[in-house]
Amino acid sequence: MNSAALLLSLCFVGSYSQQLCDHPPSDWCSTWEIAKACKVEQQCIEYLSHKDLQKRDESPVKVELYYESLCGGCRKFVVLQLFPTWLMLNEIMEITLVPYGNAQEKNISGKWEFTCQHGPDECYVNTIEACIMHHVMDIQSYFPIIFCIEISSNVTSALGPCLAAFQPELSVKTVMDCVNGDLGNKLMHENAMKTDSLNPPHDYVPWVVVNGQHNDTLQDRAISALLNLICEMYTGTKPEACSGKGMTPLKRDSVCLN
Known part of the structure; x- marks a missing residue:
């Protein structure tokens, strides 16, 4: 009935x-x-x-983003699609951010060492973002910081200004202690395991998983019109933002190949 x-x-x-x-x-x-x-x-x-x-x-639509911090396509997706969509639809979507991407890890004398696609700076910023997520915990508070870093003209030096703007109670020292210590190493290893366990395995980043699924159709829809995709997949009463237009479309070639 x-x-x-x-x-x-x-x-x-x-x-x-x-x-x-x-x-x-x-x-x-x-x-x-x-x-x-x-x-x-x-x-x-x-x-x-x-x-x-x-x-x-009417459960939220779950979006997982596997990315790397200095990948141009990843930054475009975060800045032009994911963050604006989340601002408008955060009550009907859950986001998981996994900074690692096409990196490689190797265990050297009991400690993990990472090689990143865009060099040591990318490993450094990946770890910064992982440490921010760990310390802040609530995506409502940490996603604006990640967005601030990714939209910055100098990503590697954005930590201080972005914390000051969005989370002044979290000190740069606390984040850097994590980045340079065992905790940051552990967090990046966890992200490596999450990324390496993707099924199907990722061929590029940004790699988007929606409600536990990844395929070419979902990826293309997410990259080109994420807001429309979330609105269509949500089974409950649509929020007012779903009656408007989506974000600026992105091309499929805006990716970093693995």
């Missing part, structure tokens, strides 16, 4: 007991006492159960 039918059932049953019920129909299922007084207990159980199932079906 759909929600409309359940509401009709409530009204039909309740009409027999209106002389005992001093509450409007909109309140009949608000408390168990009111439901009993209006003699609609069973209908309320069914109605609320249906609403709970609907709520569970």
Whole structure:
């Protein structure tokens, strides 16, 4: 029975007991006492159960981004698609950021050493971003910092200004202690394992996984019109932002090949 039918059932049953019920129909299922007084207990159980199932079906769209900090295509995607879409639709989407990309790792005497596609600076900024995520934890707070770094003209020196603008309570020293210490090494190894376990394996970055799935169609849709894709895939009531236009399209060749 759909929600409309359940509401009709409530009204039909309740009409027999209106002389005992001093509450409007909109309140009949608000408390168990009111439901009993209006003699609609069973209908309320069914109605609320249906609403709970609907709520569970309306789960956020999950977007995982596997990227590297100095890849031009990754930066364009973060700046022009992912961050603006998240600003408008963060209540219906969950984002996971994994900075590592096409890097390689090797265990040297018990410590992981990394080689990155765009050189040591990229390994350095990848680790900065991983450490920021670890210390801040809440994406509502750390994503603006990551965006600030990725949009900066000098990515390698953006940490201080971006922290000052978006998370002044987190010190540069705290982040750099992580970057230069065992914690940063551990975080980057974890990102390496996440990236290396992708199925299918990534051929390039940015590599986008939506609701646990990656294929050429999803990738192309995400890269070219992420906002439209999220709006289409979300099963609940669409937010107002879904009635507007999407972000500036990006070309598929804006990637860094593995």
